[in-house]
Amino acid sequence: MAKLLKMGPSPHVRTSETVEKVMYDVIIALLPALLMAVYVFGIQALTTTLIAVGTCMATEGIMQKIMGKDIDIKDGSAIITGILFAFVVPVTMAYWIVIVGSVISILLGKMLFGGLGHNIFNPALVGRAFVQASWPVAITTFVLDGQAGPTMLDAMKRGLDGTLVAAGNPYVNALLGKMGGTIGETSAIALLLGGAYLIYKGQVNWKVPAIIIGTVGIGAFLFGGDPIMHMLSGGLFLGAFFMATDMVTSPYTEKGQMIFAFGIGALVTLIRFKGGYPEGMAYSILIMNGVVPLINKYTKPKMFGGVAK
Amino acid sequence: MKLFTFKGGVHPSENKVQTENEAIQTFDAPKMVHVALLQHIGAPLNALVKPGDRVLKGQKIADSEAFMSAPVHSSVSGVVKKIEFLPFPLSGKVNTIIIENDGEEELAELTTIKDWKSAPKEDLLAMIREKGIVGVGGACFPTHIKLNPPKDVTIDTLVMNGAECEPYLNADNRLMLEDPKSIIEGIKIIMHILGVKNAKIGIENNKPEAIASMIKASEGDNGIEVCPLKTQYPQGGEKQLIKAILDREVPSGKLPSAVGVVVQNTATAALVYEGIVKGMPLIEKVVTISGKAIKKPMNLKVRIGTMFRDMLDYAGVEREDVDKLVMGGPMMGMAQHSEDVPVVKGTSGLLALTTAETNPCKAKNCILCGKCIGACPMGLEPLMYAKLAKFNQWEEMGKYKLMDCISCGSCSYICPANRPLTEAINIGKAKLRAMPRK
Ligand code: SF4
Ligand code: SF4
Numbered sequence: 134m135a136k137l138l139k140m141g142p143s144p145h146v147r148t149s150e151t152v153e154k155v156m157y158d159v160i161i162a163l164l165p166a167l168l169m170a171v172y173v174f175g176i177q178a179l180t181t182t183l184i185a186v187g188t189c190m191a192t193e194g195i196m197q198k199i200m201g202k203d204i205d206i207k208d209g210s211a212i213i214t215g216i217l218f219a220f221v222v223p224v225t226m227a228y229w230i231v232i233v234g235s236v237i238s239i240l241l242g243k244m245l246f247g248g249l250g251h252n253i254f255n256p257a258l259v260g261r262a263f264v265q266a267s268w269p270v271a272i273t274t275f276v277l278d279g280q281a282g283p284t285m286l287d288a289m290k291r292g293l294d295g296t297l298v299a300a301g302n303p304y305v306n307a308l309l310g311k312m313g314g315t316i317g318e319t320s321a322i323a324l325l326l327g328g329a330y331l332i333y334k335g336q337v338n339w340k341v342p343a344i345i346i347g348t349v350g351i352g353a354f355l356f357g358g359d360p361i362m363h364m365l366s367g368g369l370f371l372g373a374f375f376m377a378t379d380m381v382t383s384p385y386t387e388k389g390q391m392i393f394a395f396g397i398g399a400l401v402t403l404i405r406f407k408g409g410y411p412e413g414m415a416y417s418i419l420i421m422n423g424v425v426p427l428i429n430k431y432t433k434p435k436m437f438g439g440v441a442k
Numbered sequence: 443m444k445l446f447t448f449k450g451g452v453h454p455s456e457n458k459v460q461t462e463n464e465a466i467q468t469f470d471a472p473k474m475v476h477v478a479l480l481q482h483i484g485a486p487l488n489a490l491v492k493p494g495d496r497v498l499k500g501q502k503i504a505d506s507e508a509f510m511s512a513p514v515h516s517s518v519s520g521v522v523k524k525i526e527f528l529p530f531p532l533s534g535k536v537n538t539i540i541i542e543n544d545g546e547e548e549l550a551e552l553t554t555i556k557d558w559k560s561a562p563k564e565d566l567l568a569m570i571r572e573k574g575i576v577g578v579g580g581a582c583f584p585t586h587i588k589l590n591p592p593k594d595v596t597i598d599t600l601v602m603n604g605a606e607c608e609p610y611l612n613a614d615n616r617l618m619l620e621d622p623k624s625i626i627e628g629i630k631i632i633m634h635i636l637g638v639k640n641a642k643i644g645i646e647n648n649k650p651e652a653i654a655s656m657i658k659a660s661e662g663d664n665g666i667e668v669c670p671l672k673t674q675y676p677q678g679g680e681k682q683l684i685k686a687i688l689d690r691e692v693p694s695g696k697l698p699s700a701v702g703v704v705v706q707n708t709a710t711a712a713l714v715y716e717g718i719v720k721g722m723p724l725i726e727k728v729v730t731i732s733g734k735a736i737k738k739p740m741n742l743k744v745r746i747g748t749m750f751r752d753m754l755d756y757a758g759v760e761r762e763d764v765d766k767l768v769m770g771g772p773m774m775g776m777a778q779h780s781e782d783v784p785v786v787k788g789t790s791g792l793l794a795l796t797t798a799e800t801n802p803c804k805a806k807n808c809i810l811c812g813k814c815i816g817a818c819p820m821g822l823e824p825l826m827y828a829k830l831a832k833f834n835q836w837e838e839m840g841k842y843k844l845m846d847c848i849s850c851g852s853c854s855y856i857c858p859a860n861r862p863l864t865e866a867i868n869i870g871k872a873k874l875r876a877m878p879r880k
Contacts (some may be wrong), residue, residue, distance in 0.1 A: 138779050139766045142864045144851035145793075145800055146454055146609065146772040150858045152806045192585070208806070250807030250859070385812030436821040436843060437449075437681065438694040 153250075155380070156209025158334050162327035163216050163375065169310045169320035171278070174224040178316045181224060181231055186215030188235035196244040206249050210249050214238050217257035220317025220371060221415060222264065225276050230268055234260040254422045258415050265415075275313035284313045285366035286316040289358065307365035318368040328374030338387060341394045342373035348398025349405075354405040368403065368414035376414075384423045389425075389432035396421045445647060446686040447672035450819035450850045454609050454675055454773065456648060459800075460732050460739040466620060469756060470745045471518045471543050475747030476784035477503065478530040478677030479537045481574075482582040484510030485495030486536055495522045498550035500723050502572075503539055508858060512584040512663060514787075516541055517725035517745035519548040531750075531769045531776060531783045538784070541747070552691040563635050568673060573717030573723045574787070578709050582695045582788040585710055589635050591699040597636050601644040601687055601698075602654065604708040605671055608771025611791045614709050615727040616741045618645070618652035621712060622659035624729055628711030629666060631718055636704055641666045642687045643708065648673040676850040680705045682819050694846050709790075727789055729753070735763040735794035744785050751781035765800045773851045806859040814853035814863060820846050824853035824863045831866035833835045836873040846869050 170178040193211040197204050218238050222231065241263065242256030243249065265272050275284050283291070285307060306312050310320025317324075331337040346364050353363035363369075377383060377397050384393050397417045404413025480486040485856060487504035491497055497516040521542040528538040555561050555569055571586040591597055597634070602625075606614040629641050645653050645661070647670045660666040669687050671677050681692045683705060690701040695812040698705050709728070716722040725746050732739040737758030744753060768775040770791050814824040822843055830839045847867055854863040 136879070138764060138777070139800075139802075140777045140779055141766075142776055142854075142868055143768075143770075143777075143849075144454075144773045144855045144864065145766050145768050145775065145777060145795060147801050147803065147855050147860065148452075148454075148800065148858070150856075151803055152809055152859050155811065155858050170589070205806075248807060250809045380809050380811040383810075385810050385815055385823075387812075387816075434815050434818070434821045434823065436694065436846065437685075437819065438691050438696070439821070 142240070144404075150398070152206050155336055156213060158331060158336050159213050159375065160209055160216065162318070163332045165221065165298070165323035165326045166317045166320055166371070167216070167344075169323040170224075170316045173310050173319060174316060178224050181226065181228070181316060182216055182219040184228055184231050185219035185235045186212050188232045189215035189218070189239050192239040193234050193244065196240065200244070200248075202248065208249065211239060214243065214256045216317070217255075217375060221257060221261045221315050221368060223270055223275050223314075224316050225274055226271055229262060230271055233424045234264040237263045246294055250381055251379060253425070254419055255376050255379055258376065258419050258422075262419060275315075277311070278312045284411065285362060288407065289362065290405070290411040304361060304365065307362065312366065314366070315368065318371040321365045321370045324370040324374055328370070331374065331378070335376045337374065337389060340387070341378050341383070341390050342370075344391055344394035345369070345373040345377055345398040345401075347396055349401050352398065352402030352406070356402065358406065363405065367405075367412040372397070372414040372418055376418050377421075382425065384425050384428045384432060386429070386432050386434050389428045392428055392432065393421050393425065396424065444670070445672045446644065447674055447677065448682040448685045448819060450817055450821070450852070451674045451676060451682070452817045452856050453673075454855060455612045456673070457732065458612055458615070458648060460610070461730050461741055462615060462649075464612070464616070464740045466616050466728055466741045466743050469745075469746045469748065469753065471545075471547075472541060472748050472752055473543055474523070475516075475745055476528065476749065477514055477516065477539045477541065477747045478528075478784055478786055479514065479539065480530065480532065480824045481514055481746075481787040482510070482512050482576045482584050484508055484584070487511060487514060489525050489537065489539055491522050491539065493522050493524055493697055495837045496520070497522060497541060498548050498621045500552055500725060502574075502723070505837050510584060510587065512571055512576050512586070514746070515574055515723040515725050517747050518555055519546045520544040529780060529783050531778055531786060531789065534777065539616075552829065554721035555718050556868075558631050558718055559634065566631065566635050570714060571677050573713075573722070575710065575713045575717055576724070576787050577707055578724075578787060578790065580729070582786075585706070585714065588704060588706070589632060591697075591704060595699045596702055597638055597699060597704055598640065598702045599635055599688060600629065600636055600638050600641040601683055601703050601705045602641060602642050602708050602711060603678050603680070603683055603705055604645040604656065605683060606649070607673075607675045607678040608719050608773055608775070608791070609645060610732045610793055611730045611771050612741055613730045613790050614707070615649050615652050617709055617712060617728060619655050620650070622655045624712040624715045625656070625708050626663065626666065627658045627719065628661070628713070630717035631714050632706060632711060634664070639665050643668045644671050644677070644683050644687050645669070646671045646673045666707055675852060676848070679819060679848050679850055681848065694843070720832050727785055727787065729785065729789050730791040731757045731793075732791065733768075733794040733847055734796040734799055735760045746785055747789060748785045749781070750778065750783055750785070753785075753792060754781055754794065759794050763796045764794045765795075765802070768795060772799075773855065774849065784813040793825035805862060808859055808861055811858060813856045814859065814861075817852040817856040819850060819852060820848060822847055823866070825861065827866040827870060828861045828863050831870055836870055836877070839866075839870040840874050844874060848869070
């Protein structure tokens with residue numbers, strides 16, 4: 134025989150899906166929100182995002198080299214971390230802080246755990262938590278149309294009128310993203326569009342964002358807040374569609390994912406209404422990330438033919 | 443129409459169109475046939491002939507005293523040339539009887555039981571064994587053993603597997619279209635042996651013509667019902683089939699008989715009919731030859747002992763393009779390292795797959811996407827097997843119910859990171875089997 138035939142166990146065919154395709158689907162899904170961010174905050178939103186992405190990829194490449202692994206920065210995961218990190222900081226943030234935060238995201242959030250698939254916490258949120266601890270003012274200074282002002286959640290927490298945040302109907306503004314906030318979180322409709330794409334592509338189980346957003350809505354109602362406004366503002370949509378659904382840092386059975394989602398929604402509500410911060414999405418996700426191993430342990434799939442005891 | 447199905451599974455590209463309308467062709471008996479002496483689960487057989495002997499078509503040429511065995515027969519008339527230790531498709535080597543075909547097609551004297559309705563069950567089972575019939579769905583479990591379930595269980599239903607859920611394959615499909623009567627007659631004989639009144643034939647709904655054909659052939663037979671199944675791999679897994687059609691769940695570690703069911707393949711039923719009523723032993727197989735490297739994909743009826751190389755030459759093959767040569771379906775078939783191995787009773791397909799089909803891809807870290815869990819029809823956590831195997835934690839794998847895995851390959855198929863899941867499963871099972879039982 135001229136050619137050596139390949140051996141190896143069955144199956145001999147595999148899905149066309151690869152890790153890269155999964156990751157690039159997420160990147161595509163993040164684009165509408167990026168476009169809206171440029172529209173609302175100006176070109177600096179794009180610059181910040183590109184800087185974060187570049188820093189993340191470089192950090193990952195250097196780390197892979199140091200750790201003696203294959204350089205695999207094009208798998209898309211570092212790009213996602215970069216975009217997400219940029220999305221959770223304000224557009225006014227100094228570039229050097231953006232760079233530090235991006236390095237931390239990859240370094241502490243991902244590579245020290247062993248790289249993609251081994252990290253426990255969402256890398257971008259690790260970077261954000263670090264920046265929040267180090268430069269608390271820089272990360273909570275929000276600007277819209279050149280004017281510093283409160284975010285919608287701030288305003289609600291302090292009992293201010295929503296129309297103070299931006300002119301026009303506050304609900305429409307929240308939908309479109311015309312309000313103060315971090316780069317990627319403001320436009321509910323753009324995030325929804327991206328999320329719908331991921332659901333359509335089978336990368337995201339719709340129940341996860343639905344439960345998170347639903348829980349916050351109901352929670353806000355119970356605490357006497359404005360449920361619609363609470364659902365539309367802050368990082369809720371961004372987190373619900375793009376962070377709580379991160380495969381690596383969420384449970385791997387559907388049941389587990391639902392518990393995880395409910396936990397996030399409940400924590401967000403508690404932080405927003407009872408805690409010291411106006412927003413709590415990032416911390417809620419990080420906390421629930423830490424609980425994932427436990428959730429996985431107690432939500433094993435139902436075994437076929439398992440004997441009922 | 444109501445569609446039956448199970449939970450989990452995957453939807454690989456069906457690739458049935460290449461051969462679904464290809465009528466079964468008969469391949470001329472080759473000049474030399476190589477009859478391997480291990481064609482079933484169990485121990486190799488002992489040859490009953492020696493070099494120089496003249497044998498007739500249908501003559502028993504090897505058998506064994508072992509419980510788990512079924513004899514093999516010569517598929518041609520001719521002279522035994524050699525008995526040699528040769529490679530065969532189930533990996534490794536085995537004693538093989540090489541017969542030179544004299545082209546006479548002279549038949550051995552064939553025993554039959556024409557009036558099977560009044561024959562005792564024991565005689566029918568003995569006849570099934572004598573005809574060398576094994577489950578041709580792939581596992582090659584001797585049929586006479588499967589049709590003789592333990593005395594302490596009551597069997598109430600015969601489930602016939604016509605799902606043919608493996609992509610590419612159409613051998614069963616074509617048989618259901620071209621010879622439904624033999625299958626139905628075989629089913630009646632099996633029902634008689636088992637003493638059951640109900641038989642359900644499960645067929646995936648991507649084979650509407652086969653469904654219609656079997657419904658037509660079973661008309662007037664109360665008790666035989668055709669159940670269209672959703673096209674979903676592994677719909678033809680025994681436990682999945684029983685769950686889909688009867689909504690009964692075979693308990694972990696048990697056989698289908700535990701829930702009152704015996705499963706048989708439709709092609710096996712036709713063999714039972716041929717064997718008992720016509721006296722013909724299992725010496726021929728319908729094989730689907732397909733894959734992108736094959737020029738003329740087809741369904742070919744070949745003699746047991748025909749070499750893969752001859753069949754590939756007949757169908758035409760771009761040898762340079764072949765990435766994997768597979769006996770059976772792409773999901774559970776076996777990769778072959780050579781074309782120079784013979785057809786055995788379990789050969790249902792011969793696939794010459796190109797890289798466009800096998801889609802090789804570097805293994806990455808597990809991204810914990812959970813897709814393997816969603817795909818596992820047994821409700822297991824396949825991702826754990828790759829993790830545990832890496833650290834040789836075989837016993838731990840057992841705790842993750844490895845022995846319930848049906849090796850369907852759905853998990854490996856769906857994994858975007860191309861984790862070596864089935865590798866880990868195969869090694870783990872072998873290690874666990876070798877461990878002393880506690
Ligand atoms: S673990 Fe076993 S039963 Fe489950 S999908 Fe994988 S091969 Fe199939
Ligand atoms: S499908 Fe692959 S990547 Fe996804 S959880 Fe299973 S083993 Fe990991």
